[in-house]
Amino acid sequence: WRMVLEAxxxxxxxxxxxxxxxxxVPTSVVVTMRDSVVPxxxxxxxxxxxxxxxxxxxDGDHDVIIARPDRFVPMLVRAIESAHERA
Structure with missing residues (x-):
C-alpha cells in the first residue's frame, strides 16, 4: 500500500x-464530468x-472506462477521429 500511496x-x-x-499536434481530451480522483x-x-x-x-467518474464503457468508448472514438481529421 505504501507504494500505491506514494504513486x-x-x-x-x-x-x-x-x-x-x-x-x-491535434489534440482531443476526454473529460470525466464526475471525477472523484481528478476534479x-x-x-x-x-x-x-x-x-x-x-x-x-x-458523464462519469474516474473509472467510467470500466464502469460505463458504453459511455466512455464512443467519446474516445470521437476524440481519436477528431484529432485524426485535424491532422
Missing amino acids: GRAIGRFDARPWMGEVD THRQVKWFEGIPAAEALRV
Missing part, C-alpha cells in the same frame, strides 16, 4: 501546464493550455 501523491503533484502550450476543473485547466485542443465530456 498517488506523485500523480497529484504532476503539473504539465508549463509545457502544454508547446503541444503542436473536472483540474482536467479543464490542463486541456485549456493546449492550443486548439478539443474537449469531449463524458
Whole structure:
C-alpha cells in the first residue's frame, strides 16, 4: 500500500501546464464530468493550455472506462477521429 500511496501523491503533484502550450499536434481530451480522483476543473485547466485542443465530456467518474464503457468508448472514438481529421 505504501507504494500505491506514494504513486498517488506523485500523480497529484504532476503539473504539465508549463509545457502544454508547446503541444503542436491535434489534440482531443476526454473529460470525466464526475471525477472523484481528478476534479473536472483540474482536467479543464490542463486541456485549456493546449492550443486548439478539443474537449469531449463524458458523464462519469474516474473509472467510467470500466464502469460505463458504453459511455466512455464512443467519446474516445470521437476524440481519436477528431484529432485524426485535424491532422
